[in-house]
Every structure is written in structure tokens, then in C-alpha cells.
Amino acid sequence: MGRATFAAVLFMKVQNREISWLSFNARVLQEANDPSVPLLERVRFLGIFSSNLDEFFRVRVATLRRLQALGRKAKKIIGDSPKTILANIYQNVIDQQQKFEAIYAGIIDELEQHNVFIVDETEITPEQGRFVSDYFQREVRPALVPIMIDSVEEFPYLKDRAIYLAVLMTDSTLKHKPRYAMIEIPTDVVPRFLVLPEQGGKKYVMLLDDVIRYSLRDIFYIFPQDTHAAYTIKMTRDAELDLDNDLSESLVEKISKSVKQRSYGKPVRINYDASISPDLLKYITRRIQLQDKTDNLIPGGRYHNFKDFMKFPVLGLTSLTYPNRPALPHPDFPANSSMLARMAQGDVLLHTPYHAFDYVIDLLREAAIDPRVESIKMTLYRLAPKSMIGNALINAANNGKKVTVVMELQARFDEENNIFWSDKLREEGVHVIPGVQGLKVHSKVCLITRKEKGKKLLYAHVGTGNYNENTARIYADHNLFTADKRITEDIEELFNFLENTYKVVPLRHLVAAPFQMRKKFVRLIDDEIAHAQHGKPAAMWLKLNNLIDEEMVRKIAEAAEAGVTVRLIVRSTCALLPDTLKGHQHIRIISIVDKFLEHSRIMIFHNNGDEKYYLSSADWMQRNLNNRVETACPIYDKNIQQELKTYFEIQMMDNVKARILNDAQDNQYAKTGALEKLRAQDEIYNYLLDRNVTKVIPLSKSA
Secondary structure: OOHHHHHHHHOOOEOOHHHHHHHHHHHHHHHHOOOOOOHHHHHHHHHHHHHHHHHHHHHHHHHHHHHHHHOHHHHHHHOOOHHHHHHHHHHHHHHHHHHHHHHHHHHHHHHHHOOEEEOOOOOOOHHHHHHHHHHHHHHHHHHOOOEOOOOOOOOOOOOEOOEEEEEEEEOOOOOOOOEEEEEEOOOOOOOOEEEEEEEOOEEEEEEHHHHHHHOHHHHOOOOOOOEEEEEEEEEEEOOOOOOOOOOOOOHHHHHHHHHHHHOOOOEEEEEEEOOOOHHHHHHHHHHOOOOOHHHHEEEEOOOOOHHHHHHOOOOOOHHHOOOOOOOEOOOOOOOOOOHHHHHHHOOEEEEEOOEOOHHHHHHHHHHHHOOOEEEEEEEEOOOOOOOHHHHHHHHHHHOOOEEEEEEOOOOOOOHHHHHHHHHHHHHOOOEEEOOEOOEEEOOEEEEEEEEEOOEEEEEEEEEOOOOOOOHHHOEEEEEEEEOOHHHHHHHHHHHHHHHOOOOOOOOOOOEEEOOOHHHHHHHHHHHHHHHHHOOOOOEEEEEEOOEOOHHHHHHHHHHHHHOOEEEEEEOOOEOEOOOOOOOHHHEEEEEEOOOOEEOOEEEEEOHHHOOEEEEEOOOEOHHHHHOEEEEEEEOOOHHHHHHHHHHHHHHHOOOOOEEEOOOOOOOOEOOOOOOOOOOHHHHHHHHHHHHHHHOOOOOOOOO
16 A cells, blocks of 8 residues: 555544444434334333443443553553543533433333323322332331431442432421431342332332332431432442452452452442432532542432333333244254254354354253263353353263363453352363463353264354353344364364463464454455455455454555445444545445344455455454454355355345444434335344245255
């Protein structure tokens, strides 16, 4: 490429990852505001938006606050001063919070049109009041621990992610001074929503917050104050783990201790009810010794922890939810037939949740009881709390198989669950390796060794998502089942490294980070650039969750400027700003937010007509390419390549749930010029359903 073009790419503007992420969460908020989305699903999207924002503050904002201590050095690390980025973040969050409150108010109105009423303590009838009082006495009161904050020397510790009612008691006669109290809302033991008895065909729902508000007199009856008011307060804390270098402690002990300390992290956000008494707010901020009130305090509405709204009761109104379309059977895995035998015939690709994730569990169950299976090796990053994957591995160990699990103990926010399963698996005879020192093991691979006619044969599963049957119902991922020696032998080498980390990984087909993944994909992009420069067709299609690694962003920009046709589907953060690139006409970036969470990573390179396909566990982020064990698996089967290409093309044609990612970050819906509306997730389901009926794709042979 020419010197001038190189300079343009070198000094191109890269979007800040935090601002890009907030733009992604704005797309989630758009779903809550979309009248074409079923009403109760819109309530759920409010919960997803809130949950996302909580994690963002616990991790990204907390990290920026830590970076502030580095002073000018921080700007060299992240490209701008943490103070500037934080100010931008807080302004964005406040703007989004205002939109959130307006959307919530509109949803309340629409629910009432369907005879669903969310009522507070001032709106219930005497009959409903008796029901609420009885419920409070039986279920709620035993779980409450009210603290008189004006009577304790040390202010009570506000836990991360918990919600509290700050209570103000006043006396209408003015004979007694105000009293202050704090009550944690016990959502960990009592449901957030109480469904009241139906009246006249109308359904009523009351939040636990308001159940407590209704009962404040019963709680504080010993005090003479006769007027009670309660305002929600929520603390979000730094959730990063601090692991010291104490060699006397095991990794499990360090992580267990650090997880416990997480709840005592520094405050990064305090949400409060904007209608709170100014005197009460001033009293609380003084007592908790809040230093930076400008940055930390964020006013909001009457309710917080909207993540609980993901579990808002359906109330029998299934017409207000997405239709429950059954997961499709996979035509290559007939019921009551050996999956290993089918894999020996050729590769099989599973599209979850369109196909049932049960096939992954069934593979382990079959291997567990197959007399010729000798061993199972697996990497685990996030397991379901009641994991069928974990149980299948235990069953295999009980059947005499040699089972090895690489358990990543530092999977953020799943550390406790992973430690639990690590201990449980070890107790049942599974060999558990607690990750790799200095690297997170994020790849999703399983290797089964089987003795057939005196020879060792290998079977593998490679996924883009976690081995978690709960999230697999809503995460759109891909799963490859293969006995192809080119892939299985490389996976065997990868496990040799994970078990003996001093060994070099001599991979020929599988692409692994942190070893050669970055170099491999840079080389593939360079090949496309060379083809374009020689007047040959050149293209690359990438589907990622996040694209923020600066080297890869600049390399993609270089490709577009060279004339390579670039198609990107990026769900979340995208640092590439395409509009001002010299090659902007060659690049199109979309993001799809819909009922399923887009989670798979796909890479397709034109390669002068001999297309190369990869499925990966890795996003193009510095941490994934440099500091994690990740895999990108080549797809050699021509029929599966066509499946992936069709899948990608369908998503690029979406004109219902796809948004254009541009420099303005304004999330405009994509327009494809098609006369009919095309919603990719529905179209993919129909494509796979038709494939089941026609089965035009023949079986392939593995190498």
C-alpha cells in the first residue's frame, strides 16, 4: 500500500471501547422501545439493559477509576485520559437513564391496556391491602433486617448489586425529630414480584419494594413518628479480582478469597430515587463518606435493579411474549442412533438455539457408556448451576473413563460456581486442571478417544459458546462435531499443552491464541489486500461479538482502503469507525440485537476463490488474542461451508433487527433495499426447518 494511504490508516480515529459499548446497550434499549416486540419481551429487554449496565460499571468503569491513579501514563494505555472518558460515560448513562424511565412509563401504560396493572402501596384496595399484609407477615418480614442508621456509630455496609430502602420517619406534630433507617430488599430469598388476586378480569402485580413500603408502620411501630417514606438506593462496586503472589495459597484459595472481597470493592456508582428527600440524601452521602459525589451519584426512578424484570411474571398472557418455537431436530443425528458413528462418516454442524443443545450432552452420555471409549478431555469456562454437562462427565468417570477437565476458575462472575463444580468433579474421580497460569482458557473444545479395531480414533466437539445448557437456549452459537484427523490431532496437541504447559503447541490446522492466532488472521487479511491490489476478487466476512484490538481494526481498515470487500457483523463493541475511511464504500458493518443473543464468531476469507472458513471462541480483542487460550477451527466440509455462508448472508440481509454501525453511533436500522421485511433469526430458523424437510445437503466424508 502507498505511503499516503498507510499514513491515513496509521492516524485513523478509533472509537473508544466504553462509548462503543454504551452504544450497544442503547440498541438493547431500542428493543424495549420497539412496538413490534411483544410487550412482555420489552419488559425483559429493560431488565437486560439494566443487567448489562451493572456489569459495565462493575468492570469497565471500575477499571477506568483504577487507571486514574496512573496519571498521564493512563492516556498512553487507553488513548485518552480516564477522567475524560468517565465524564463522557456518565453523561451517556444519564441520557440513557432518562430514556429508560420514559420507555418504562410507556410500557406501564401499554400493560394497562391489556388489563395488567403494576400497583404501588398507594394504589391498592383494602382487600388487596389485607392480602399484602398477610403476605408480608408470612414471607417478607422474617427476611428483613432494618437498621436504624441514625443510632449506629458505623454506617451499615451497602453490598454490591443489592437494593435498599432508605427510610425517613417524620412526625406531623413536630414533637419528635426525624429518624433514619435502612432496609435491604431481600430479593435473594423473596421474589421481586407479588401477583395479587385478580379482580374484575384485571391482573395486578406489586413489587417487593412496595410491599415493604406498605408495611413500614408494622416494622417501625415502636417509634412515635407517624409519617413514613422510603427511597431506593443501590451501590455498584468494583468487581475486579485482586490475586496476590502469595505462593503458600493455591489458585482456588486465592480466587475464593478474592470473590469474597469483591463485595467490598470501592463504590463506582450510587443510584438513588431522584425524589428522595434532599436532607436524607445529604445525610447518607455524609455518613458513607462519599468523596466524588459528582461522578458517583446517578439519579434515577423509583425502582432499581431492573435486571429482575427479566423474570417478570407472564400472567398467562403468552400472546405478549415471543412464540415458543421448538428447537429443531438435526437431520444428521437421528434419534436412538450412535452420534460417534455418524461423526465417523463426516462433519456435522449444530446451530443453537435453533437446534437443541441436547446433542452436546447426548454425545457425552454416549461416550460415558460406550465400552470402547477410553477418555474424555474437555475445557469448561461457564457451567450451568445444575449442569447436565457436569453430570455427564461424572457419569463417564463412574463408568471407568479417564476424564480430564480444564476448569477456568477466573471466568468473571462465575468463579464461585466453577469452584463448586471443580470440587464436585474432583470428588467423583475427574482429573481437574485449574486453568493455565497467566492465561485464561476460553476455548470450547472436547476430545473423545475411542479404541476401534486396535487403533486409537479421536472425535471432537468445537463450539463458539459455553458448555452451558441454560444460556444455550438464548445464545446463538455454532457447534462442530468432527472426526477429521486434521482437527482432532491438533486438539490433542492443544490438550497436551494444557496438561503440560512447558510444551510447544505444533498446530497445523487449528489456530490457537496466544500462539499464532493474531499472526494467522493478519496474514489472511494481507492475502486479501494483495489480491485486491492485483485486481483480483478479494473479500472477508467477519462475525464477532467485539472488535476492539487496535492492530486488527487498522488491518481491516487497510483492507477496505485497498479495495477488499469487507462485511462485518459485530454485536457489541466496535472500535472501527468506517465513514471517514478512504475505502468506506467497501465496508459495511451491522449489529443485530434480537430475541437471541448473537454469540458465534465466524471468519470467511475469499482467498482467490479457494474460500477459508473458521469458527472461533475468540473475539478480536487484545485479551483474547494475547492473554487467553482460544481456538479458531477451520471448516473443511464444503457443505458446512455453504451452511455458514448462507447463515452469514441471511444476517447481512436483515432489515428488521440489524443496525448500521457508523461514526455517529446512532444505531440507525439497516435498509437493504428489499421490498419485504427480513428478520434474520426467523429466516435462519425457517432455513434450517426447510433443510430438515428437503435434506438436500448430502453426507460428507472426513479426511
